[in-house]
Amino acid sequence: MARLRPDQLTGHLKRDLASIYLITGDEPLLIQEAADSIRTCARSRGFSERELHHTDGGFTWDDLMHSANSLSLFAEKKLIEIRVHNGKPGDAGSKALQAYCQNPSQDNLLMLLLPKVEKAAQSSKWFKAVENCGVIIQVWPVGANELPRWVDQRLKMASLQASSEAIDILCVKVEGNLLAAAQEIEKLKLLATSDIIDAETMASCVMESARYDVFTLVSRALSADSAAVTRILNGLKGEGTEAPVVLWALARELRILGAVKNALDNGQAFDLAARQNQIWSARKPLVKQALQRLNQQQIYQLVTLCGLADRSIKGAAKHDPWQLLCDIALGLCGSPALSAGSQQQIIRCN
Numbered sequence: 001m002a003r004l005r006p007d008q009l010t011g012h013l014k015r016d017l018a019s020i021y022l023i024t025g026d027e028p029l030l031i032q033e034a035a036d037s038i039r040t041c042a043r044s045r046g047f048s049e050r051e052l053h054h055t056d057g058g059f060t061w062d063d064l065m066h067s068a069n070s071l072s073l074f075a076e077k078k079l080i081e082i083r084v085h086n087g088k089p090g091d092a093g094s095k096a097l098q099a100y101c102q103n104p105s106q107d108n109l110l111m112l113l114l115p116k117v118e119k120a121a122q123s124s125k126w127f128k129a130v131e132n133c134g135v136i137i138q139v140w141p142v143g144a145n146e147l148p149r150w151v152d153q154r155l156k157m158a159s160l161q162a163s164s165e166a167i168d169i170l171c172v173k174v175e176g177n178l179l180a181a182a183q184e185i186e187k188l189k190l191l192a193t194s195d196i197i198d199a200e201t202m203a204s205c206v207m208e209s210a211r212y213d214v215f216t217l218v219s220r221a222l223s224a225d226s227a228a229v230t231r232i233l234n235g236l237k238g239e240g241t242e243a244p245v246v247l248w249a250l251a252r253e254l255r256i257l258g259a260v261k262n263a264l265d266n267g268q269a270f271d272l273a274a275r276q277n278q279i280w281s282a283r284k285p286l287v288k289q290a291l292q293r294l295n296q297q298q299i300y301q302l303v304t305l306c307g308l309a310d311r312s313i314k315g316a317a318k319h320d321p322w323q324l325l326c327d328i329a330l331g332l333c334g335s336p337a338l339s340a341g342s343q344q345q346i347i348r349c350n
Contacts, residue, residue, distance in 0.1 A: 019104040025139025049078035061096035094126035101129040166202035214249035221332035222286035251306040293334040
């Protein structure tokens with residue numbers, strides 16, 4: 001009948017309910033949600049009984065035909081759900097599925113859940129039989145480039161609106177794990193005081209269990225408290241905070257400092273520059289203090305180190321990311337001491 005993506009399923013179910021569904025892929029959350037949608041639709045169409053079978057238990061494929069042909073004592077229609085955990089029904093399963101597909105009952109809805117079915121297996125007789133009389137839902141992994149859009153859609157489904165920086169923080173936090181992302185969004189619904197989620201709110205929510213946080217780190221760096229900066233960085237690393245989250249906070253602050261410094265050098269008043277760069281009133285003294293000890297060249301050098309840290313985190317450069325983060329944070333403090341790797345990078349850029 002058809003092959004659908006998970007995001008096409010809702011529209012399909014509004015129009016139709018097939019007699020057979022096969023859901024395949026390696027994204028547990030999306031498979032679970034697709035199956036939930038089919039179950040909900042089936043119940044609304046009178047399939048009030050559900051049988052669940054696991055092929056790794058005592059199940060035999062004869063049970064499928066027996067279940068399909070047996071009358072229910074409690075309901076006129078039933079959903080037969082079979083979870084094929086290894087993704088391969090075997091010879092017995094292949095024969096049973098082909099036989100079932102020759103004459104599917106309108107009083108039964110068969111739903112098969114499998115891990116990713118390889119391309120070669122999609123040419124098998126059993127798969128073709130299911131495809132000819134049912135619907136195949138292929139769940140593809142959400143890639144790194146697609147994850148921000150996916151997160152944005154999920155936030156909107158939860159009636160939350162997030163900035164692009166906030167979405168980036170969540171993407172870094174979950175590292176491609178969609179189930180973890182969904183859980184973090186549920187936590188946001190409980191913890192956030194507004195349905196507008198900015199970067200600070202996102203970071204504080206996703207790291208709300210940590211004793212140390214990146215915003216305190218930046219504040220201590222702006223106030224030139226190098227001892228506190230070192231202590232907080234060690235704490236963040238020890239608690240398993242992702243290096244990209246720390247880098248994001250430091251790089252963001254440096255971009256703001258660079259923009260304000262450039263405005264001041266061009267004769268703009270500090271208050272106006274601060275307002276244009278969305279610096280809160282309580283934070284103005286810290287920013288002004290940092291700009292008194294850092295010139296534009298020093299800020300540029302620290303931004304350059306942020307680029308090196310980013311490449312190191314991604315494995316494109318052979319430096320210790322946490323040492324670079326320490327150099328950047330201490331550089332914000334005005335400390336002249338840099339590691340050998342940071343010194344070499346700055347020399348190459350000068």
